[in-house]
Amino acid sequence: MKNVADKPAKLHIKKGDTVKVISGNSKGQTGTILRVLVDKQRAVVEGVNMITKHVKPSAANPQGSLEKREGTIHISNLMVIDSATNEPSRIGRKLNDKGKLQRFSKKSGNFI
Template sequence: MKKADTPTKLHIKKGDSVKVLSGNSKGQTGTILRVLVDKQRAVVEGVNMITKHVKPSAANPQGSLEKREGTIHISNLMVVDPKTNEPSRTGRKLNDKGKLQRFSKKSGNFV
């Protein structure tokens, strides 16, 4: 069994270009803005847009409805290989300097 406080390695990180594999936004691509590691979810730019009610305040006395990105489970995302612009699974291997780095399993290039 896995310990609760052990950090998990994810196949995605902030700034990655990803494609959505399933759900309402299936087929769309975007850049990851934020990763919520504890919930295994990510916020992708321009994908899974939701409507948020904004409460009236001194700066905005009327209040409003705001469109923003919702979270998507990371199992529904796949990293896009920058060389081929196609989604690809990723692996980890040592680079020239002896540091673990992610690589695309389709093309073999480092991501």
């Protein structure tokens, strides 16, 4: 039987959301979330926090190379951009018309 403490917390971001970085080296940049690592509370955002990765030589790539790719960024440094106002907004959850919990923008009050 699973314990309630074993269940990961719900996050304010999802794959496909447009977010703005609010702190760190990439502060002010925006991008779309490509992947969310729930257990580590980190996300990969398109075009943000670019790192250099060393690729080992292989049969397909005998020389090896240096590859630029997106690094992970902690979700506390990300803020969802409200599609209605096109500005970053805090996120809440409330029941919609059908009685299902849905995310909404605290700035405009619109569902996301």
